[in-house]
Amino acid sequence: MEKLFAVLSMLANAGKDTVFKIAAGEEALRTGSGRITLFYAMKAAMIVLMAGTR
Amino acid sequence: MSLWYSLPIGAFTYATYMLALKSLVTGYASVNVTTFRLNFVLSSMIAVVFLGEALTTRKLLCMLLCLAAIAVFFLGSRREESAHARNTGLPFALLACACMAGLNTLNKLALNAGSSILQLVMYRYVIVCTIGGASLVLRRQSVVPSRKLLASSAVCAVLMLAGIILVLTALSTSDVTLVIPISQLSFLFTAVLSFLFLKEKMNMMKAAGIVMAVISIAAIG
Numbered sequence: 001m002e003k004l005f006a007v008l009s010m011l012a013n014a015g016k017d018t019v020f021k022i023a024a025g026e027e028a029l030r031t032g033s034g035r036i037t038l039f040y041a042m043k044a045a046m047i048v049l050m051a052g053t054r
Numbered sequence: 055m056s057l058w059y060s061l062p063i064g065a066f067t068y069a070t071y072m073l074a075l076k077s078l079v080t081g082y083a084s085v086n087v088t089t090f091r092l093n094f095v096l097s098s099m100i101a102v103v104f105l106g107e108a109l110t111t112r113k114l115l116c117m118l119l120c121l122a123a124i125a126v127f128f129l130g131s132r133r134e135e136s137a138h139a140r141n142t143g144l145p146f147a148l149l150a151c152a153c154m155a156g157l158n159t160l161n162k163l164a165l166n167a168g169s170s171i172l173q174l175v176m177y178r179y180v181i182v183c184t185i186g187g188a189s190l191v192l193r194r195q196s197v198v199p200s201r202k203l204l205a206s207s208a209v210c211a212v213l214m215l216a217g218i219i220l221v222l223t224a225l226s227t228s229d230v231t232l233v234i235p236i237s238q239l240s241f242l243f244t245a246v247l248s249f250l251f252l253k254e255k256m257n258m259m260k261a262a263g264i265v266m267a268v269i270s271i272a273a274i275g
């Protein structure tokens with residue numbers, strides 16, 4: 001079961017890197033600051049939501 | 055204590071993200087993501103040199119193999135026939151890899167100094183969002199995201215969080231030496247997805263570099 005979780009984690013990371021590349025157009029550098037702000041704000045919101053549901 | 059360490063950690067996180075983004079804009083995901091993921095090995099090198107961790111023969115061989123993989127990627131990039139096909143993003147991927155290794159080392163130093171994990175994570179988010187927000191204001195860019203930006207950020211955030219939760223769940227009942235190398239091998243699947251969905255071309259140099267990277271990470275675990 002642990003190996004399955006590790007493999008699923010690997011697939012999630014690979015999916016994230018691929019979406020990252022698909023979304024990375026020339027305009028991405030211009031909007032990079034907005035992207036990272038949004039990305040980290042969303043992650044923080046998700047953690048807070050998850051903590052709240054437990 | 056956590057806040058002081060979070061300041062450079064936040065700055066390194068921001069720099070790593072922007073460099074990784076720059077490397078993907080002007081290069082191949084199959085090569086640049088692999089190079090970036092080799093930060094695992096570079097972190098080991100820093101730990102040996104600056105933190106006094108033991109240098110074993112296996113670690114040394116893995117580090118040499120990792121350097122060889124990067125050299126093969128560089129040689130492969132120089133051989134590309136056209137300027138369009140040349141992977142000009144590779145130097146940025148290397149810089150992102152170095153920043154990530156610095157980040158790992160700072161995290162280790164912060165934890166050694168007694169910082170709280172939760173505080174380190176949350177302060178880092180706040181600092182990164184502050185730097186990003188300040189950059190938006192200075193560049194006079196809109197703080198309202200486009201639909202595409204919103205969607206890609208949400209998908210990346212969900213996948214990254216799922217990855218972290220899954221790896222922590224696996225670590226709760228299994229050994230680090232088993233879980234971390236498996237999770238670090240994600241670049242192999244990124245390369246496969248890049249060939250399938252991004253139509254990137256495979257050549258001998260790329261294949262050799264990816265194989266070397268897989269062996270180095272599998273062995274260091």
